[in-house]
């Protein structure tokens with residue numbers, strides 16, 4: 338690993354990147370692979386490293402789309418989704434290992450390619466037996482193996498076969514296999530960033546690792562250092578002149594998805610962010626967002642997603658000490674820092690961003706089982722339809738009671754929609770009058786009947802998870818709390 342990292346840093350610096358090697362080192366962290374460590378006390382706002390935009394690897398910076406021919410690229414649907422970037426990564430991999438293929442533009446990212454992982458712990462690579470462990474979580478449905486493989490067979494392979502000068506036929510069985518495709522896809526999934534084109538409207542922006550933002554969120558921070566007049570030329574790639582337009586205005590632009598050498602060596606952990614990548618007209622800059630003590634790990638942020646997302650995209654979960662009181666109940670105290678505060682009873686580990694998703698179907702099932710058609714009537718489908726027409730969701734999301742970022746000590750509250758929907762289904766709900774008034778049932782203060790349904794829904798929901806028993810206790814209205822133990826694996 339050392340040789341790869343040393344070669345990466347040398348390549349990085351000789352191609353316009355800067356690294357403060359007095360402040361940051363790359364080392365192995367047990368359980369999380371390579372990561373960055375502070376070699377001295379680092380003050381807030383210190384630049385740890387920076388790189389020109391052209392050193393990022395995306396369909397905008399790779400020479401491949403141009404060499405392939407932009408019209409042909411589009412005709413093969415390589416401008417949609419991640420398949421184009423996956424092909425660029427596979428091509429770079431082939432070029433790096435085959436010592437170039439006689440094309441001068443090939444092989445620019447070779448030391449970077451050598452630094453990338455070749456195996457992954459994500460569920461994409463789990464056996465059926467192993468996936469059983471995820472039963473009940475939202476992960477399994479979101480792995481997307483079939484869709485990914487469809488793009489491989491329908492777009493990537495025909496494209497590769499169409500241009501033998503770029504993809505020599507004897508490379509196909511080695512560098513363009515389904516396995517290599519999944520490897521490139523997983524590298525993107527776990528390491529890419531969203532790096533938009535610099536526009537004259539932009540100020541310096543912070544960009545979180547792509548993982549954190551399925552939504553592609555970026556936050557405005559400060560003014561750019563360089564005048565925006567220089568911004569266009571700063572991109573400097575061949576793609577500046579004639580590049581692929583975004584698919585459409587309201588879709589995420591796939592050419593914004595970029596591999597960012599060095600930045601992707603930083604790990605992340607819930608609530609531990611102390612560095613972040615900022616986007617400027619000519620460069621990307623990794624900056625300390627807090628003071629970091631010598632010896633501490635330098636953490637980027639992946640957006641503190643729930644463990645379901647961490648596992649699916651990165652192959653790990655965050656298990657941090659949760660706030661629990663002497664009775665092993667979650668507390669809502671917001672001031673306590675679970676990493677440093679010795680006063681906290683640390684008996685439970687988890688990820689405060691975890692949620693439980695409850696499908697509306699499950700509520701319907703419980704209501705049906707409890708009362709039957711005779712009591713609730715024949716119009717349950719109609720009620721559901723009206724609920725959806727009124728903009729109601731078909732899934733309710735229960736946040737973790739221990740989410741410390743919720744700046745409140747108020748009791749745990751069930752999502753109001755969840756209560757309102759349940760009330761709508763009950764036999765005594767005045768559906769006709771609600772529909773006439775166009776008003777959904779009240780969502781505050783659930784009564785005993787609603788709570789009875791909700792308790793059963795939660796028990797049934799818990800039983801869907803593989804393994805372990807869960808205790809669901811409801812203590813309402815005495816304390817106005819709903820206590821749910823261990824029901825938050827993902």
Ligand SMILES: C[S@@+](CC[C@H](N)C(=O)[O-])C[C@H]1O[C@@H](n2cnc3c(N)ncnc32)[C@H](O)[C@@H]1O
Pocket residue numbers: 368369370371372454527528600601602603604605606650651652653654655
């Ligand atoms: C962006 S890379 C970070 C660098 C990576 N550790 C390496 O060795 O190249 C993301 C990967 O790092 C690992 N990782 C990051 N944060 C972690 C954490 N808190 N716990 C365990 N593994 C982590 C996961 O394997 C994840 O897929």
